[in-house]
Amino acid sequence: MTGTGNGSESATNFCQASDLIVGIDAGTSVIKAVAFTLRGRQVAAASVPNRYHTGHDGSATQSLSQTWADCSAALRGLTEKVPDLAKRTAALSVTAQGDGTWLVGPDGPVDDAWLWLDARAALTVRRLAAAPQNRARFEATGTGLNTCQQGSQMAHMDAHFPELLNRTEVALHCKDWLYLNLTGVRATDPSEASFTFGNFRDRAYDESVIEALGLTHRRKLLPEIIEGAKVTHPLTPEAAAQTGLLAGTPVSLGYVDMVMTALGAGVYDGAYGDIACSTVGSTGVHLRAVGAGDVHLNAEGTGYVICLPIPGIVTQVQTNMAATLNLDWVLNIAAGIMSDMGTAVSHRDLIAHVENWLAQSQPGQIVYHPYISDAGERGPFVNADARAGFAGLSAGHRYPDLVRAVAEGIGMAMRDCYAAMGPLPSELRLTGGAARSQGLRGILSASLNAPVRVSDRDEAGAAGAAMMAAVAIGAYPDMQSCIAEWVTPLLGPAEPPDAALVSAYDHLFPAFTAARTALPPTWDALSAARVASTKGIQQ
Incomplete structure (x- = not known):
């Protein structure tokens, strides 16, 4: 093991005396702290709800100090569940929601973070x-x-809010901010550094990229890049006092949550290219592992290439702004109507009916575009004004048909994303909320005409981060050997796609893409109408 600021001897002593690794996953909705054995068995988890604020101007912001306080609370909660956790922790690692901007000045946070949900930079992107x-x-x-x-x-800040950057010493991401609080070190990882400001081939900053963004004069705000599968830093005494862990515990900086979740769920097992991994939760994240020299860059210039903590291996990624959020929306419509009629139902009650509604409806009858997010869509196209909608409704359609159309829209959007990355995969490994539903798994499997495998791993993101720490402290010689013990044995059997559904969705997909490519003028007009309406109300 190598390290900066920790000393390999002290990290090895932790490894010899302790039997647990803690993975932190600070998501958009929940901040989790999860304890695993050195061989990958999950022992316990604790969580704290995350908090952020949205505004009518498209803003989505989060308090830096509150995020650190919530992360500390999650770790303290874990200490209450695991006896002697502090003494037993060989290392901890942190991952978190990706993108976004977390600015730190000489005295701490400059302002609330701009999250990945923030849409204010739309004009600058154009x-x-x-x-x-x-x-x-x-x-x-x-x-x-x-x-x-x-x-x-x-x-966008440089053009419209320069005072924010003028007061900044370092621009971090969420996990980097937590790592700073844990270790006192200002750093970022190769994944977020290279897909934002660098080159995925050498995992370093690229001055031409920084220049293309118009940020050469802000270059000094970018932190050092460190490899968390090789380098750790010790937990500071101040962080130890706040978290209940021991000062000096080695801390690894994980990669961004998208690839940590995919790593924990099985995106890579020694082979690559044919296997895909999708996290279908509130958002949809669709990845395939490829060699850095085999990346398919589409003509539209969309998607991500995000490094894995494996030499020479990256993930091609397309992401949907909203996935199961669309199902939440259609279920909330029913809940609202029933509430107005005097019958209160919970979201859980309605989720239990989804399988029945799917069974009561015919596949492939309605196109639904699942762009329900106020921030529009980012995969496989980028349009902040994109919005959800149905096409093909008739008087004979009923509520179960709408539920099925929404579920199928999620599958069609997934297929749209994978088609932008090359040939469709031969196997899909699935995690997130959709993985728990047999009906949704069947729709997603048939949408790609690929068998689905689901991991028994409950907390794939935290596990991916913990795997990096396991390699960093020498519990495994490399990531492949860690994957063989932490990931592969937990993959369930392959569930083959239904042939009739495959045929239905092969016919539905052309209608989905034809409508999607024709809709931008409509989205533009609707955006203009919303702006005009808002101005009229304000006047």
């Missing part, structure tokens, strides 16, 4: 995307511009 340097930026990063990213947000 300006940068139209610039002649943008294609070269895309060729280096493998990542299309969107409002989620730190580069776009910092460029």
Whole structure:
């Protein structure tokens, strides 16, 4: 094991004397702390709800100090569940929600973080995307511009809120902010650094990318890049007092949560290219592991290329802004109507009926575009004004048909994303809320015409982070051997797609894409109408 600031001897002593690794996963909804044995068995988990604020201007912000307090609370909660956790912890690692901008000055946070949900940079994204340097930026990063990213947000700040950057010493991401509080070290990891400001081939900053974003004069705000599967830093005494862990415990900086979850769920098992992994929760994240030299960069300039903590291996990624949020929406419509009629029902009650509603409806009858997010869509196209909608409704359709259309829309959006990355995968490994539903798994499997395997791993994101710490402290010689013990044995049997559904969705997909490519003028007009309406109300 190598390290900076920890000393390999002290980290080895932790490994010899302790039998647990703690993975922190600070998501958009929940901050989790999860304890695993050195061989990958989950022991216990504790969580704290995450808190952020949205505004009518498209803002989505989160308090830095509150996020650290909530992370500390989750770790203290874990100490209450696991006897002698402090003494037993060989290392901990942290991952978190990706993108976004967490600015730190000489005295701490400069302002609330701009989250990946923040849409304020839309005009700046359009300006940068139209610039002649943008294609070269895309060729280096493998990542299309969107409002989620730190580069776009910092460029927007530089143009419209320069005082924020003027007061900043370092621009971090969420996990980097937590790592700073845990270790006192200002750093980021190769995954977020390269897809935002660098080159996925050498995992380093690329000056031409920074120039294309118009941020050369802000270059000093970018932190050092460290490899968390090789380098750890010790937990500070101040962080130890707040978390209940021992000062000096080795801390690993994980990669961004998208690839940590995919790593824990089985995106890579020694082979790559044919296997895909999708996290279908509130958002949809669709990944396939490829060699860095085999990346398929689409003509549209969309998607992400995000490094894995494995030499030479990256993930191609397309992400939907909303996945099961669409199901939440259609279920909430029913809940609202029933409440108005005097019958209160919970979201859990309605979720239990989804399988029945799917069984009561015919597949492939209605196109639904699942762009329900107020921030529009980012995969496989970028349009902040994109909005959800149905096409093909008739008087004979009933509520179960709408539920099925929404579920199928999630599957069609997934297929749209994978088609932008090359041939459709031969196997899909699935995690997230959709993995728990047999009906939804069947729709997603048939949408890709690929068998589905689901991992028994409950907390894949925290596990992926913990795996990096396990390699960093020498519990495994490399990530492949860690995957063989932590991931592969937990993959369930392959569930083959239903042939009739495959046929239905092969016919539905062309209608989905034809409508999607025709809708941008409609979205533009609706956006203008909303702006005009808002101005009229304010006047």
